[in-house]
Amino acid sequence: MRLKPRQVEAFRAVMMAGGITAAADAMNVTQPAVSRLIRDLEDIVQMTLFERVGARLIPTAEATQLYREVERLYLGLDQIAQAADDIRLHKNTVLRIGSVTSLVRPYLHQAIVDVIGERLDIPLVIEVENSRYIWDMVEQNRYDLGLVFASPRMADKNAVRLHSTNAVAAMAPGHRLAGHSVITPFDLINERVLIPGRNSPLRLSLDRAFSREEHQPVSTMETSMLNCCYFAAAGMGVGIVDHTSLRSAEADVISVPFEPNIEVSYFAIRPSGGQRIAILDEIISRIQHLIQN
Numbered sequence: 555m556r557l558k559p560r561q562v563e564a565f566r567a568v569m570m571a572g573g574i575t576a577a578a579d580a581m582n583v584t585q586p587a588v589s590r591l592i593r594d595l596e597d598i599v600q601m602t603l604f605e606r607v608g609a610r611l612i613p614t615a616e617a618t619q620l621y622r623e624v625e626r627l628y629l630g631l632d633q634i635a636q637a638a639d640d641i642r643l644h645k646n647t648v649l650r651i652g653s654v655t656s657l658v659r660p661y662l663h664q665a666i667v668d669v670i671g672e673r674l675d676i677p678l679v680i681e682v683e684n685s686r687y688i689w690d691m692v693e694q695n696r697y698d699l700g701l702v703f704a705s706p707r708m709a710d711k712n713a714v715r716l717h718s719t720n721a722v723a724a725m726a727p728g729h730r731l732a733g734h735s736v737i738t739p740f741d742l743i744n745e746r747v748l749i750p751g752r753n754s755p756l757r758l759s760l761d762r763a764f765s766r767e768e769h770q771p772v773s774t775m776e777t778s779m780l781n782c783c784y785f786a787a788a789g790m791g792v793g794i795v796d797h798t799s800l801r802s803a804e805a806d807v808i809s810v811p812f813e814p815n816i817e818v819s820y821f822a823i824r825p826s827g828g829q830r831i832a833i834l835d836e837i838i839s840r841i842q843h844l845i846q847n
Contacts, residue, residue, distance in 0.1 A: 564591035653701040665840040721816040746773040746791030
């Protein structure tokens with residue numbers, strides 16, 4: 555069986571409304587109809603999406619992941635509808651930008667303020683996502699500009715290197731390793747290590763570095779680069795991050811060079827063969843200046 559739009563609509567309504575009754579009101583149907591749509595959806599995807607706890611309906615972890623994909627679908631539909639309106643009304647094209655979290659503040663935020671300012675003729679869509687997703691969206695011409703982590707050896711002609719730096723170990727002031735001149739994987743065996751997600755190029759290099767050690771860290775926490783900084787400042791462990799993320803987080807941490815040396819680079823990417831948009835050149839140039847100064 556194939557998914558039906560009404561089943562997906564019912565799932566989205568329950569997730570947004572928090573229950574069958576409110577979802578039924580939003581869809582203008584009966585509660586049994588919504589319940590049946592949800593059951594049919596669960597049968598098709600072969601997953602339990604909701605668990606009943608007392609009078610409450612609690613989404614499962616699988617439901618939360620699925621909802622993220624559904625929201626992307628609806629966002630895409632909304633963007634198509636908006637684009638149709640813009641074409642019909644002869645409005646300017648919406649600029650779509652995707653960025654990793656570490657570059658949003660202060661870099662992208664300040665660049666938008668400086669370059670766009672009070673110009674009301676430039677509609678914007680700005681989304682925060684992981685690098686892999688942003689790459690895909692740029693390749694599909696769904697983002698006009700992407701700000702990503704990437705390999706320092708990348709030579710894509712449509713990519714502009716914004717900044718390169720080296721990985722560091724971040725920890726709370728007073729941590730037992732704060733006085734070291736360098737931190738190695740061996741130093742972290744008895745620590746909780748805060749590491750970036752698997753979609754980060756830094757994570758791949760870290761996995762290789764730790765795989766060379768006879769023993770692995772006793773504990774790890776996988777999260778975003780900014781969260782690594784925040785948790786490190788709170789004394790939750792030692793985060794392996796880069797100076798750009800540290801500056802963005804503004805967390806109270808001590809940073810120590812990490813060895814083996816791992817270079818972390820940020821790039822601005824654009825669709826191949828896409829129309830050159832001058833204002834995006836200005837935004838990229840401004841971000842470069844902010845990061846490097």
